Amino acid sequence: MLPLLTLSVVDDGKRLALTRKLVLLVMFCLAQFLDAFSISALFSAIPSLELSMNMTASQSTWMFSASQLTFASFLLISGRISDVYNPKTVFIGGVSGLGVTSLCAGFVDDKIPIIILRALAGIASSMTVPSALTLLVKVFPDPLEQARAIGLFGGCGAVANIGGLLIGAMLVEWVSFHWVFWFVACMALPVALACVYIIPSQLAVTVDTFEPGEAKWKSLDVVGVSILTVAVILFIFSVTSGSIDGWASPSVIIPLIISTLMVVGFFYWETFIPVDKAAIPPRTWFYNNFSVLFTISLLPIFWWNAVLIIFTTLWQNIFHWSVILSAVHMLPIAFFAFVASFTGSLSRIFSPKWIILxxxxxSMAGTILLAVGGGRPENYWPYVFPGFALGSVGAMLTYTHTNIAIFQAVPSSMAGTVGAIFNGALSFGSAIGLAAISSIETSVEVTHGGSHEYAGRAAAFWFLFGIVALEAISVSIFYDRSTDHKPQPQHRSSLSDTTLTSANVMTMTTVNQ
Known part of the structure; x- marks a missing residue:
C-alpha cells in the first residue's frame, strides 16, 4: 500500500487544473530548452570568443568542457536533494543560477572568468533537470499523461541543440556574441520568477517531509555522493583532456585511474549503509530493465552531438559555408526530433522494447547514409537529409521511450535520483563517444588524405553505427517485457514504516489548501 503522504501528492497532481498543468509543462520545457541552448549556441559564438579573448583552440574547448564537467558531476547530488528536500526550491534555484551566470558572462571579456562562469552554469543546469523531472512526475501522475510530458520535455532539448546553433549564429552575425549569454538570461530569470508562484507548494512535499533535518541530511548520503561526484569530475576531465593533450599523457591516465578506483569505492560504500539512505541503492540496478535502459541512455545525445560536430566542421571549414547556412541545413534534425517527441503515448500501446528497437x-539506417554519402555538398538531399531525418527520429524514439521506461521501472519517490542517473548517462555517453570518434577521425585522416577528405568522418560514422547496432542487440536479448504497462514498483521508505498521526495529516492538508 502507498504511504498516505505519497497518495496525497498523487491526488494533488490529479486535482491540478489542466491549464495549470500545461503552464507548468511549458516552464519545465523552457528550462530544458535553455540548458541545451546555452551549450549549442556557443558553437556559433566560439570563433568570435577566440578572437575577442585571444583564446587558443584548446582553451575554447573548455567553454564546453567546463559546463559539461560540472553538469554531469553535480547531477546526482541535485537529484538526491530534489528527492529528500524541496524540488521546487532546487528547480527555481537552478533556473535562477543559469540566468545570473549567463547575465554575468555577457559582460565578461576575459577567458578565465568566462570559463569559471560556464562551470557555474553547468552546476545550475544540473539542478534544473532532476528537479524538473521530479515535479513533472508529480504534476502528471497518470502514466499516459506522464509519458507524453516526458516525451515533450526531451523534445525541447533536441530542438534547442539545433535552434541554439541557428539563433546563436543570428545573434553573433547581427549583434554580438555577448547576446548569446544575455538571451539565456532574458528567458531564464522571468521563468524562475514565474515558477515561484506557478508551482504549487504541495508538489514540493516529499516522502521525507516530516523527518527532522538531521535525518534528511543523513538521507543525502553525503559521503557516497561526494565520492561519486569527484570520480565523475576526474573521469570527464580525463576524457576531455585526451582529445587535447593526447591519450598517453599523465593528465589523462592518472585522473582516469583514480576515477575508476573511486567508482569501485562508491559501490563498495553503498553496500554498507541503510538502503533508504543510499545515494544509489544497490537494488536500483536490479529493478526490471533498469540496467539495460541505463546502457541505452548512453547513446542518443552522443548520436546528435556526433552529427552536429562532424557536419558543422565539414561545412564551415572545408566547404566554407557560413554559420547561418550550416545551421539552416541542420534544421531537419530539430524538426524530425521534435515531431518524434510526441510519440510518448505509444509506450502505453506497444512495448517500449519494440519502440526502442x-x-x-x-538510427542505424540514418548513420549508414551519412557514412556513405556525406562527403560532398551535392549529396545533401539524396543522402544527408534523409540520414538526418531517419537518424534523428530514431534517436528521439530511443531517448523518449528509454526515458519513459526507466521512470516506470523504479518507484516514483526516486524520480530525482533516476533523472540524475539518466541524464548523467546521456552526458557520459556523449563525452566518451565524442572522444572516441575524434581519435578515430584523426587517426584515419593521417593515412587517408587529411581533413579535406571524408574518410576520417566516414570511419567515425561507421564506429557510431557499430555502437547503435550493439545497443540494438542488447535490447533484443536483455529487455524483459514481463512488466510492461504495469504500475511502478513501490518500496517502503522511512516514512512509510511509521504511521502518520492525525496531526501530521491535518498539517499536510492545510499546506495543500
Whole structure:
C-alpha cells in the first residue's frame, strides 16, 4: 500500500487544473530548452570568443568542457536533494543560477572568468533537470499523461541543440556574441520568477517531509555522493583532456585511474549503509530493465552531438559555408526530433522494447547514409537529409521511450535520483563517444588524405553505427517485457514504516489548501 503522504501528492497532481498543468509543462520545457541552448549556441559564438579573448583552440574547448564537467558531476547530488528536500526550491534555484551566470558572462571579456562562469552554469543546469523531472512526475501522475510530458520535455532539448546553433549564429552575425549569454538570461530569470508562484507548494512535499533535518541530511548520503561526484569530475576531465593533450599523457591516465578506483569505492560504500539512505541503492540496478535502459541512455545525445560536430566542421571549414547556412541545413534534425517527441503515448500501446528497437534501427539506417554519402555538398538531399531525418527520429524514439521506461521501472519517490542517473548517462555517453570518434577521425585522416577528405568522418560514422547496432542487440536479448504497462514498483521508505498521526495529516492538508 502507498504511504498516505505519497497518495496525497498523487491526488494533488490529479486535482491540478489542466491549464495549470500545461503552464507548468511549458516552464519545465523552457528550462530544458535553455540548458541545451546555452551549450549549442556557443558553437556559433566560439570563433568570435577566440578572437575577442585571444583564446587558443584548446582553451575554447573548455567553454564546453567546463559546463559539461560540472553538469554531469553535480547531477546526482541535485537529484538526491530534489528527492529528500524541496524540488521546487532546487528547480527555481537552478533556473535562477543559469540566468545570473549567463547575465554575468555577457559582460565578461576575459577567458578565465568566462570559463569559471560556464562551470557555474553547468552546476545550475544540473539542478534544473532532476528537479524538473521530479515535479513533472508529480504534476502528471497518470502514466499516459506522464509519458507524453516526458516525451515533450526531451523534445525541447533536441530542438534547442539545433535552434541554439541557428539563433546563436543570428545573434553573433547581427549583434554580438555577448547576446548569446544575455538571451539565456532574458528567458531564464522571468521563468524562475514565474515558477515561484506557478508551482504549487504541495508538489514540493516529499516522502521525507516530516523527518527532522538531521535525518534528511543523513538521507543525502553525503559521503557516497561526494565520492561519486569527484570520480565523475576526474573521469570527464580525463576524457576531455585526451582529445587535447593526447591519450598517453599523465593528465589523462592518472585522473582516469583514480576515477575508476573511486567508482569501485562508491559501490563498495553503498553496500554498507541503510538502503533508504543510499545515494544509489544497490537494488536500483536490479529493478526490471533498469540496467539495460541505463546502457541505452548512453547513446542518443552522443548520436546528435556526433552529427552536429562532424557536419558543422565539414561545412564551415572545408566547404566554407557560413554559420547561418550550416545551421539552416541542420534544421531537419530539430524538426524530425521534435515531431518524434510526441510519440510518448505509444509506450502505453506497444512495448517500449519494440519502440526502442525501431528507434535504433532507424538510427542505424540514418548513420549508414551519412557514412556513405556525406562527403560532398551535392549529396545533401539524396543522402544527408534523409540520414538526418531517419537518424534523428530514431534517436528521439530511443531517448523518449528509454526515458519513459526507466521512470516506470523504479518507484516514483526516486524520480530525482533516476533523472540524475539518466541524464548523467546521456552526458557520459556523449563525452566518451565524442572522444572516441575524434581519435578515430584523426587517426584515419593521417593515412587517408587529411581533413579535406571524408574518410576520417566516414570511419567515425561507421564506429557510431557499430555502437547503435550493439545497443540494438542488447535490447533484443536483455529487455524483459514481463512488466510492461504495469504500475511502478513501490518500496517502503522511512516514512512509510511509521504511521502518520492525525496531526501530521491535518498539517499536510492545510499546506495543500
Amino acid at each position: 525501431t528507434g535504433l534501427s532507424l
